Each structure stands twice: as structure tokens, then as C-alpha cells.
Amino acid sequence: MKFFTVCSLLVLSVLLVSGTFRSETSAQDARKPQDAYVLGPEAKLGAVKFSHLDHTAKNRSIEGAKIACVECHHTAQPAAEAAKHPPLKTAWPADRTTTLTVDLFEKDPTAPEVNGCRDCHARTDTKPKLLPEIPHIKLEIGTELVTLNNQQAFHRNCAGCHDEVVKTSKDLAPPTSRKCTACHKKAAA
Numbered sequence: 495m496k497f498f499t500v501c502s503l504l505v506l507s508v509l510l511v512s513g514t515f516r517s518e519t520s521a522q523d524a525r526k527p528q529d530a531y532v533l534g535p536e537a538k539l540g541a542v543k544f545s546h547l548d549h550t551a552k553n554r555s556i557e558g559a560k561i562a563c564v565e566c567h568h569t570a571q572p573a574a575e576a577a578k579h580p581p582l583k584t585a586w587p588a589d590r591t592t593t594l595t596v597d598l599f600e601k602d603p604t605a606p607e608v609n610g611c612r613d614c615h616a617r618t619d620t621k622p623k624l625l626p627e628i629p630h631i632k633l634e635i636g637t638e639l640v641t642l643n644n645q646q647a648f649h650r651n652c653a654g655c656h657d658e659v660v661k662t663s664k665d666l667a668p669p670t671s672r673k674c675t676a677c678h679k680k681a682a683a
């Protein structure tokens with residue numbers, strides 16, 4: 495057993511040093527989302543486990559179909575497309591001409607990278623990586639400005655859909671906005 499472990503470690507390090515192994519895997523991995531993400535590791539109520547795979551492969555939209563990539567990655571479409579869904583208007587990069595789909599992303603090597611939500615929707619008192627400041631929007635009702643930090647952006651996107659789904663679906667029971675600890679889970683101590 496030990497002998498084989500040593501051997502495979504040797505082979506692995508040769509591959510790593512020669513660079514073949516590393517460049518092959520990372521080129522593909524960079525073009526693929528992970529099956530699952532642990533979001534909000536700093537949240538006092540606990541981190542949120544999010545299955546990217548189930549949210550893209552299963553029928554989970556409000557209409558009971560597949561969720562379009564841009565329903566979450568809303569800046570990954572041309573600005574003119576985003577503007578059809580106010581208050582959205584921003585595209586990233588600003589001059590992009592393509593809309594994110596599985597095909598675009600996996601088959602077109604020139605398609606822009608997918609940005610993490612927190613690259614723009616940073617935590618309060620931190621500067622986002624891509625924007626000069628945390629974005630804000632005006633609500634349809636009233637004049638109140640909402641600053642879309644990580645908490646606001648994720649709650650609106652994630653729990654916003656879940657709250658709609660439970661109104662229309664008898665079969666699905668996603669965690670609604672009031673069910674904090676159905677999403678936030680403390681790591682088992």
C-alpha cells in the first residue's frame with residue numbers, strides 16, 4: 495500500500511512539475527461552475543449550501559421550466575437585453591454581445607468569464623472588485639434606495655424566486671425568505 499502511495503505521489507509531482515496535468519485540468523475547470531457552492535461563510539446564522547447543479551439541471555423556474563443562466567447571472571447578457579427587465583441595465587463587460595447559456599460557455603472559448611456575485615455585490619463596508627461602489631436600485635414603490643450588498647442581492651434573487659414558487663407549485667418546497675435556517679446552517683460543532 496505504502497509503496498503505491500509513494501509511487502502515485504511521485505507520478506503526480508512529475509506531472510505537476512512538467513505542467514501537463516495542471517494546464518489540462520485548470521483550463522477546463524475555469525470554464526465550468528462547481529456542482530455546489532458554500533455561500534456566505536461569514537453569516538452569523540451559518541453558511542448556505544447552494545447546489546448549482548440542481549438549480550440548472552432540474553425544472554426550478556417559477557414557470558416550472560429550467561432557470562435561465564441570466565436569471566441569476568444577470569450581467570452576463572447584452573445591456574439591451576438586461577434593460578428589458580428593469581431595474582436591470584448593467585452588462586459585464588459593458589460591451590458584451592452574447593448571452594450566457596450552457597452552450598456559449600462550454601463551447602465558445604472567447605465568451606467572457608462568469609463573475610461571482612460578490613465581485614459587485616460586496617459585503618457592507620467593503621469595496622467591490624469590479625465596481626467603484628456597491629450597486630443600489632430604487633424600488634418601484636416609493637423613493638427608497640436599496641443598497642444591494644451581498645445580503646440584499648442574494649435574498650432578493652434566491653428567496654425572491656422561492657417565495658414565488660411556493661405560491662404556484664404544489665410539489666416544490668424551496669426555503670422561503672422567512673425560513674432563515676433552512677438556508678443558513680451552522681457547521682456541526
Ligand code: HEC
Nearest residue numbers: 533534537542644645648652653669670671672673674677
Ligand atoms: C434562500 C436562502 C436564504 C434564506 C431563506 C435566507 N438567507 Fe440570508 N443569505 C443567503 C445567502 C445566499 C447569503 C449571501 C451569501 C454570500 O455572501 O455569498 C445570505 C446572507 C445573509 C446575511 C449577510 C451575511 C454577511 O455578513 O455577509 C445575513 C445577516 C443573513 N443572510 C440573514 C438572514 C436572515 C435573518 C434570514 C431570515 C429572515 C435569512 N438570511 C434567510 C441565503 C438565504
Ligand code: HEC
Nearest residue numbers: 566567569581582583584586609610611614629647650651
Ligand atoms: C458586474 C457586476 C455584477 C455582478 C457580477 C452581479 N450583479 Fe447583481 N446587480 C449589479 C448592478 C449594477 C445592479 C443594479 C441594476 C443594474 O444596473 O443592472 C444589480 C442588481 C441586482 C439585483 C436587483 C434586481 C431586482 O430586480 O431587484 C439582484 C437581485 C442581483 N443583482 C443579484 C445578483 C446575483 C445573485 C448575482 C450573481 C449570480 C449578481 N447579481 C451578479 C451588478 C452585478
Ligand code: HEC
Nearest residue numbers: 526527549550561562563566595596599608609610611612
Ligand atoms: C439560481 C441561480 C443560478 C443559476 C440559474 C445559474 N447560476 Fe451560475 N452561479 C450562481 C452562483 C450563486 C454562483 C457562485 C458565484 C459566487 O461565488 O459568487 C455561480 C457560479 C457560476 C460559475 C463560476 C464563477 C466563478 O467565479 O468561478 C460559472 C462558470 C457559472 N455559475 C455558470 C453558469 C451557467 C453557464 C448557468 C446556466 C446554465 C448558470 N451558471 C446558472 C448562481 C446561478
Ligand code: HEC
Nearest residue numbers: 543544545548554555556561651652655659666667668677
Ligand atoms: C428561479 C427560481 C430559483 C432561484 C433564483 C433560486 N432557487 Fe433555490 N430552489 C428553487 C426551487 C424550485 C427549489 C426546489 C425545491 C424542492 O425541490 O422542493 C430550490 C431549492 C433550494 C434549496 C433546498 C435544497 C435544494 O437544492 O433542493 C436551497 C438551499 C436553495 N434552493 C438555495 C438557493 C440559493 C442560495 C439561491 C441563490 C443563489 C437560490 N436557491 C436561487 C428555485 C430557485
